Amino acid sequence: MTTTPTTSTRAAEWWRAQRRRVLWGAVIAVVVFAVVVVAARLIRGIPAVEAFVDAYPGVVPPPEGTPVGIPAWLGWQHFLNAFFLVLLVKTGLELRGKRRPPGFWTRDNTRWPRTKRPPRRLGIWLWFHLWLDALWVLVGISYVVLLFATGQWLRIVPTDWAVVPNAISAGLQYASLEWPVEDSWVVYNALQQLSYFVVVFVASPLALLSGLRLSSAWPAEGRLASPSTERMARAVHYPVMLFFLAFTFVHVVLVLTSGALRKLNQMYAARDADDWLGFVVFALSVVVMVVAWVVAKPPLLKRIAAASGRVQG
Template identity: 30%
Template sequence: MPAFFPMWVVVTHFLNIFLMVLMFRSGIEVLSAFPKLYWYDDCPPGREWLRLSKKMYAADSSRPWSSMDEEESWSPMIALPGRKNLGLGRHWHFMTVPFWIVTGGVYVALAFATGYWHYLVPTHWSIVPDSIRAVGTYLHFQLPAKIPGEPFEPAQKLAYFTVVFLLAPLQIATGAAMSPTILARFPWYGRLFGGKQGARSIHFLGMCAFAVFIALHVLLVVVHGLPKEFASIVLGDPTGNRRVATAIGLLGLLLIAVFHVGITWFSLRYRRRTQRLLGLVVNPFERRLSRRLTSRQKLGRHRISAYHRVNGYPPTGREYEQLAAAGFVDYRLSVAGLVANPLQLRLADLREMALQAQITEHNCIQGWTAVAEWTGVPMALLIERVQP
């Protein structure tokens, strides 16, 4: 077996395929909840640089609308699980990402430990003109020569270096920059990417770059000869049994496809059960992250957004309509249960309590952001009064 196709490369390559399909499909589901991309965090309607939807809403629209109206229902053929299931899409995505990072970390560690990195990392600037010539050779429907003693030609080597050591870390970094917890605790980190929306846009472009790389990668596998490439990819040996390698490779791809059909059906059929199962992996990490990282946001009034989306419509029940018609004078906030001092508070009572105001960025689970000044009664004050 050639030294440049060790079995650990074969295994991590398959795991990468398996995990990236999961991330792509679940990421598309997350994107469908707010299929608009901005470069700044105010997210004013109509100012997005990319809109993957036919729906259009304006800040001064005469017809009331909610951010929920912007959500799209994309097909389960491309999204996981599809059909407006943002929560499940996020769970699938957050469950997959750590395994993808670990797989990539193992790959890079073994590459440097075994010397395989020589086939991935260019050591001379001549790789750039050599890659340009290699691309030109492909455009003339010919195959460029491989680098002597290496498994790749110059364009392949440069592409692998870019994907492994630049694009993948960028995706991880921008993914972290979309976390409300991390942004609140480390505001400077979000500013590196222009805020959450900048990170979100870069993350989307990174996904597109990965998609282009994968498409070209598959095309080159076909161009170089599918049986031969399957022997290298599956057996780690281009001189191995090509029929066996092709059969194993196609079987592996078939199993991945069957797996996705199964999890999509299960997720749509048993949504709550799927959420609980995925939560066994996702929830503990999210709890640790949110409990240990406290907010350090300090925003001035100049940061307040000119427009702030809402997540829903007012209630339509008779009780609400009666309260609204009377100016909510009959509204009561009931704080009862396992407390020493149950309370019934009117709006006037709440307004007479010590109010707290703060300017905070709202990070909606849909994906949009906006800054507003929030005023209300601190929960700690209510807890102190009722004495749980």
């Protein structure tokens, strides 16, 4: 006689598989890191490479009129982006597990009388994921508006082709564990600049467009609903999430290993100082994210979702 695995059993097996993947990923990452460091230090020993690093130290002088310093609104953006990214990863993992949702939400059509389409039923994790997406997009739009309104775009948008060799040089210096000399209060190094540019103007739009294609807001019929566009969106969306996680991990490591107090003050307290204020603000933001991760469970999500529709399960 065969037995059918229960939902809780399948969930436990899925999480065990994820832990194994994380463990193996960590082992592979350590090995790759060691190989990269050794290779970079050997390459740095070549005279021609040292001459290249001397010629391109890793920083491109900013254009005239570039603002100095990091404004307070950027500190809030740091927190909000990290907050939504953490919860998007949580819900994304739940959705990727392809398990039966612990509940379903259906839109209350009486609140939208002009809507002609029948209400669609969404799993509670997908409902939460879509709301997080919407809020994250609003944060992103406000960031881009403020970026151009305050001139801060000059700090992250390359305006000189010299950024390419300087970024290569900065990457080589980081890889050899000899950090490039920089003062991010005044100017980002070339690798930072290119990384921030890709995050804001490449990865974020890709995450938005691919997520929109996979969401319930996308037309269910017609040319736009072709399976090929859905396959393309799935092929893009998950790798982009992994890119965000990798960028965040490297970003945090570099902040904590290259003058943490000063960097955290710049990022979270909008001041160029070496005291503990920025660290305290950062620590509180981490506590908020941990609490949000813990409490974002089906019972609470269902109560919130019930305010805008019918919840079953």
